[in-house]
Amino acid sequence: MLELISAYFDNMDPNWYKDEACTPHHMFILMTRGNAVYRLNGIEIPLSKGDLLFIPKGTLRAARNSPEGPHQKYSAQFEVPNFARFPIAAEHSGRTFRSTQYEYIKQRFMLLNQQWFGRLPHYKMICEGMLMELIGCLAREAKEERFHSIKLRLMKEVRQYILAHYREAIRIEQLAKLIDRAPNYVTQTFKEVFGATPITYLHQVRIQAARDLILNTHMTMGEISEYLGYSDQAYFNRMFRRIMGHPPTRIVE
Incomplete structure (x- = not known):
């Protein structure tokens, strides 16, 4: 232990x-x-x-x-x-x-x-x-190395797309079309390779970006929420708490 x-x-x-x-x-x-x-x-x-x-x-x-x-x-x-x-x-x-x-x-x-x-x-x-x-x-x-090289390449392509477009609305069907695979394949394989589903990973990237914006800009919570693609600030607050373990307001207290 x-x-x-x-x-x-x-x-x-x-x-x-x-x-x-x-x-x-x-x-x-x-x-x-x-x-x-x-x-x-x-x-x-x-x-x-x-x-x-x-x-x-x-x-x-x-x-x-x-x-x-x-x-x-x-x-x-x-x-x-x-x-x-x-x-x-x-x-x-x-x-x-x-x-x-x-x-x-x-x-x-x-x-x-x-x-x-x-x-x-x-x-x-x-x-x-x-x-x-x-x-x-x-x-x-x-x-x-146990993963087939094609599988790794495809999932890295999905991850790179998420990193480049994380402020946008991203759907599994969109990612599936990107690599010409079924939505279930994308969800299951991405989690197998990276330890989280594509949508969970998207929220992790957004919330980390939110933390950096809270610490380094004068943007309001509403502005940050909208900037990161959350149309509902209450939903943004819930996702922040779920991923970070506390509400976003705690950072500025």
Whole structure:
């Protein structure tokens, strides 16, 4: 059973660095902005936005901002019995890799940190569940080679269309026509490959965009709702709460 030891959010600290030391716990890192350089057992590993990194317990670790400037990242330290048999440990320990579900991984890390620092009842159990989910999703993704290359190509085409048109009304029939497949095939296969149905993924992308707009613009909730394709603000509020775990107004409180 995984035990979460700590969670961190490093946010553009220009003086950030870590002296070389032995890593006391297993670490999982997601870079969300900027660049950093890690040195693991004497080997330098550059990190940039979208990179994920597993660092096994006992690794000699040092880190610093890149010469280009500071960075932003989420990280979690955890313990788990028999790490060698833990999902994706052998394949990804000590090297960077990327997920096809970056926005979802980022969202889950953000929620994990909110729960960790909020310290509400049962927060630790919730956080450990989120971290297990993240690692499980990535373990599944690491097995993508079992999917036929045509299936992967088609689903990536669907995902790219959603990312390019997420503000528009998108129907399953529309996606099915895009790749010349049946609607049921699109729904089931997309979920098999990416862990969510196309419509669920569409809402995840929209709500992550909503969060960024709330934090970085002066748009009202109604304007954001309409901008992202929600004609009904009440529906937008429900989707935001369902995906983020709290109403959009909490971000600006």
